[in-house]
């Protein structure tokens with residue numbers, strides 16, 4: 661196993677994969693070219709789009725980068741819970757809502773095949789872990805396997821199957837990775853998880869609430885090989901973040917909350933009317949709830965209505981600034 665790709669980083673800043681728009685080849689390449697390590701997010705993209713994004717990133721940087729995959733969960737049969745939630749949602753929004761649940765495996769197997777062909781240096785997984793067969797197929801093509809962990813059990817599982825452990829603390833913006841247990845994956849801080857993970861002798865990347873140069877220095881001193889940063893890059897010039905989300909990150913001064921209300925899976929977002937009204941009703945039905953709310957979220961973004969949008973954000977979002985990815989990488993690594 662060759663983890664030099666992380667050990668040799670000029671700046672130990674990993675750009676988190678951010679599905680749903682923010683991740684772009686331009687953002688990924690800019691972070692790599694600034695001395696950090698970029699990820700592309702494959703979630704919600706077709707396999708062809710993923711191939712095109714990899715090619716585009718390679719045209720923009722000669723540096724190594726990674727790709728993240730969503731591991732599909734099971735299809736849920738609980739249409740009653742979905743319909744009940746649909747009823748609550750219809751009282752808040754006036755967007756058209758689907759009549760029946762949609763499930764998807766996000767074209768997982770086809771994307772694995774794309775990545776086996778593409779031989780990218782690192783492949784990370786979220787919402788589940790790959791089978792040992794999938795991990796080995798990717799390793800045979802030279803990819804390192806990076807696995808997320810939000811609990812001590814998940815740290816142990818990541819160490820057993822992976823080459824790199826990404827600990828994701830409860831401060832993190834967006835979805836909990838929770839590969840083993842969606843219900844209990846939100847309780848440990850980034851520092852607590854890092855302490856659990858450094859015992860295993862594998863490189864550890866620390867993610868969750870990393871917003872300042874002081875945060876970076878503290879985690880590197882505690883043994884992280886690098887830090888993975890999402891929220892701070894949402895307002896980078898190269899990010900594809902929705903305009904209403906971007907404006908909210910730069911202007912709102914509210915708390916963040918954990919909520920299943922947008923997707924059916926626990927995620928951290930800036931509190932708004934939607935989270936206040938719907939968090940208590942939201943069932944654990946990912947991705948069915950994600951598809952249920954998709955049109956309403958699209959409409960809210962188009963209308964500039966941040967009260968009805970999934971404003972994914974980590975606890976440090978108030979540090980967000982309008983800047984280039986290179987400037988953000990430099991700022992975050994300034995105290996090392």
Ligand SMILES: Cc1cc2nc3c(=O)[nH]c(=O)nc-3n(C[C@H](O)[C@H](O)[C@H](O)COP(=O)(O)O)c2cc1C
Pocket residue numbers: 676677678679680682701702703728784785786828831832833834835837867868869870888889890891892894972973974975976
């Ligand atoms: C908008 C957004 C989208 C995200 N999408 C993904 C994703 O597609 N795959 C993934 O593994 N993690 C995803 N994450 C989680 C990040 O990998 C990371 O754990 C998190 O951003 C770290 O916390 P921070 O946002 O406070 O920096 C996402 C986070 C955000 C904010």
